[in-house]
Structures are given as structure tokens and as C-alpha cells.
Amino acid sequence: MKKFLVLAFLIPSIAFAQAKVDTIEVFSEAMNKTLKAAVTTPSTYDETTGLPTLYLLHGGSGAFSDWHQKVTEPGIVNRMAEEYNLIIVTPGVGPSSYYYDSPLMDSVQYETYLTAELIPHIDKTYRTLNRKESRAITGLSMGGHGAIVLSAKHPELFIAATSMSGVMNIDTRLWKVPEDFSQLRQSQQKEMLGDNLVYDAPFSTYTAVGLVDKMRKNGIALYMDCGVEDFLLETNRQMHQLLLENGTPHDYTERPGGHTWGYWTDALPFHLLFVDKHLKR
Numbered sequence: 001m002k003k004f005l006v007l008a009f010l011i012p013s014i015a016f017a018q019a020k021v022d023t024i025e026v027f028s029e030a031m032n033k034t035l036k037a038a039v040t041t042p043s044t045y046d047e048t049t050g051l052p053t054l055y056l057l058h059g060g061s062g063a064f065s066d067w068h069q070k071v072t073e074p075g076i077v078n079r080m081a082e083e084y085n086l087i088i089v090t091p092g093v094g095p096s097s098y099y100y101d102s103p104l105m106d107s108v109q110y111e112t113y114l115t116a117e118l119i120p121h122i123d124k125t126y127r128t129l130n131r132k133e134s135r136a137i138t139g140l141s142m143g144g145h146g147a148i149v150l151s152a153k154h155p156e157l158f159i160a161a162t163s164m165s166g167v168m169n170i171d172t173r174l175w176k177v178p179e180d181f182s183q184l185r186q187s188q189q190k191e192m193l194g195d196n197l198v199y200d201a202p203f204s205t206y207t208a209v210g211l212v213d214k215m216r217k218n219g220i221a222l223y224m225d226c227g228v229e230d231f232l233l234e235t236n237r238q239m240h241q242l243l244l245e246n247g248t249p250h251d252y253t254e255r256p257g258g259h260t261w262g263y264w265t266d267a268l269p270f271h272l273l274f275v276d277k278h279l280k281r
Contacts, residue, residue: 020041039122048127052134064092133280135158140163169207225270226255
């Protein structure tokens with residue numbers, strides 16, 4: 001039986017609007033542990049029978065509170081919830097879990113948690129519009145990987161998916177990072193995936209580039225951007241090329257910037273603008 005607890009979410013006082021942020025704790029039966037998420041509701045929440053929902057995912061070694069506490073514009077999530085009149089959920093997951101279900105580790109079942117536990121819990125607890133046409137997903141870095149992978153594998157849940165500086169391929173040989181960091185991530189992936197860790201084509205379905213055929217078939221609106229100084233730029237260009245080759249409609253942007261909170265803070269309003277075109281109210 002799932003249990004949850006609504007807590008006060010401590011963030012700096014924000015002057016604009018009246019958006020409210022709750023911290024909830026959701027017990028995952030799949031992983032036998034409790035995880036936190038922040039839920040931001042706009043000031044219109046009490047006056048409506050239902051609002052669309054955006055799931056906003058954090059990056060590697062991050063936390064559910066990152067989008068509220070690390071952004072360079074304090075309160076930007078609250079502002080987006082107000083401007084677009086929607087609920088924004090920022091879940092917390094394991095530090096290097098990539099939002100998939102590990103075939104080897106019971107403690108890494110984040111695909112199941114997000115799609116089969118957290119989303120139903122949010123729809124039951126909050127006044128959402130419980131349908132794919134009113135639900136979207138986005139994220140940064142590892143969270144961008146999660147947004148693209150989860151939407152590709154669960155098109156019944158999302159109308160749109162976007163990625164900011166996303167890990168479009170978990171193959172660290174494409175990442176412009178120090179060798180010791182590359183080896184650390186490879187060893188973590190090996191522990192979670194075992195023989196399912198396949199870097200060369202045909203790509204594994206545990207990585208975003210391995211799901212381009214599903215993206216072509218499911219018709220979800222897609223948008224990806226990445227900074228030209230970002231260490232993950234090559235993986236984003238690879239994804240863009242694969243989608244071009246198989247004829248999948250998508251938007252793709254490269255802008256000045258690196259793998260930083262300044263870049264993601266600036267990117268978020270563009271992603272909300274894209275998502276808002278597709279969400280049904």
C-alpha cells in the first residue's frame with residue numbers, strides 16, 4: 001500500500017504570484033523505499049477542476065529540490081507554473097540511475113517508479129487532467145535522458161518530451177570528460193545493466209539513441225537543446241542525426257553555453273513554450 005506525506009518545502013521567499021510548493025514522500029513498492037518529490041501548483045489551483053502536469057527531472061547526482069534551489073533565477077519553477085497555469089512535479093531518483101529499470105538491481109527501478117507509481121499517485125492526490133494529452137516531461141542531463149527514454153517507452157503517458165543538455169547516449173566514450181570520470185560512469189552502468197550494457201550499434205534500449213524507432217512511431221512532440229560548450233554535445237548531435245535519418249519530426253537547438261545551471265535556467269522557459277503548444281486543457 002502506497003503511503004505519502006506532504007511536508008513544507010523550504011525555498012527562499014518568492015515575491016511573484018502565489019504558486020505553492022509541497023514536498024511529498026511516496027513509497028515505492030517496486031524498490032521498497034520512500035522517495036521525495038516537489039509539487040508546484042499555481043495560484044489558480046483551488047479554482048480549477050484539473051490542470052495539465054509537467055514532470056521536470058533532475059540530473060546525475062542531483063535531488064528533487066535542485067530545480068528550486070540551484071537555478072540562477074530563484075523561483076523560476078514557480079513562475080513557470082503561474083505563467084502556464086500547470087502543475088510542475090520534480091521527482092527525486094538515484095544519483096546515477098538514468099531513469100531506467102535495472103535488470104540486476106532491485107534498488108534501481110526508476111522507470112517503474114515514475115510511470116507506474118509516481119504519476120498515478122500525483123493524479124490521485126492532485127487535481128490533474130489525467131490523460132496523455134495533458135501531461136509532458138522534460139529534464140536536464142541525466143533527466144533529459146529520462147524524459148526522452150520514458151516518453152519513447154510509454155507514449156500512452158505523454159504528449160510531449162524535451163531535453164536540456166541530455167545524455168542522449170550513455171556511451172561515455174562520446175562524452176568530453178576526464179578518463180577517470182568516464183570509467184566511473186561505465187563501471188556504474190555495468191553494475192546496473194550487466195550484459196545489457198551495449199555501446200555499439202545497434203544501440204541498446206537502455207539508452208535514448210536506441211529508441212529512435214519508437215520515437216518515429218509514437219508521434220510524441222520532441223524538442224532537444226544543448227550548449228555548444230557542453231561535454232554531451234556529441235551525443236545530442238548523434239540523436240539529432242538519427243532522428244533526421246529515420247524521419248522523426250523534432251525540434252533541435254544548439255546555443256552558446258555549457259553544462260551549467262545558468263544554461264538550464266535560461267533554457268527552461270523555451271521548453272515550457274514548446275510544451276505549452278501541445279498540452280490540452
